[in-house]
Amino acid sequence: MGAVRGCNIPEDLLYSVDNNVWVRQEADGSATIGLTAYACSLAGQIVSYTPKKVGKSVKKDKSCATVESGKWVGPAKTPVAGEVAETNEAVAANPGLINEDPYGEGWLVKIKADDWDGDTSDLKTGADALAAFEAKMDADGFGGC
Template identity: 70%
Template sequence: MATVRGCNLPDDLFYNVDNNVWARREGDGTLTIGMTAYACSLAGEIVSYTPKKVGKSIDQNKSVTTVESGKWVGPVKAPVAGEILAINDAVAAKPGSINADPYASGWLVKLKPSNWEGESAGLVTGGAVATAFEAKMNADGFGGC
């Protein structure tokens, strides 16, 4: 796992660095999607989670859910296009779990990708994760998680 400025960034995930979202490719080809620890730190404690409906098709870089904290309201964008298969009911009941465990119990939606092979090439994974997020944090003037 990469750690950049105190933010954990598991290197087995796929990241859209610009949008601060991650995707985990499951064995059946579906994706689990969530916010990075960096995004959670920027937002502060999440108090509201409003996902799109199951069955909705989402284009790449379009919102799969809206989250709200005490200082921010905004979309969490899909790293690739696809259809929403599931939302996280546990997060709906306790939105702060996104902050507490963004890479496991704080996942946001499950997605069936429509063009994984074509769109995943733009995502960052493995050893490139730390370098990509260090550059983003520098550009954003981010002090750390």
């Protein structure tokens, strides 16, 4: 597990650094998407989660869910295009799971990706992701998680 300024950044995931989201390809070919620990720290405690409906088509870098905290409301932008295959019922019941376990139980949606290889070619992983988040945190004036 990598970390930047106290924010966990697992090095085995793919990241859209600009959108503060991660994606992981599952064994069945679906793509699980969630917010980064950095996004959770910026937003504060998440109080609402409204995913796109199962069966809905989503475009790369467009909203797959809306999340709301005490100081922020905004889209979670998917790093891959496709069809929403599953939403997280546990997070619907307890949006705070996003903060508590952003890379595990706090995932947002699962998508049947249209073009996994094409959509993920510009995403960061491993040391590249850690360096990119360090640069983003510098630019944002972020002190740490």
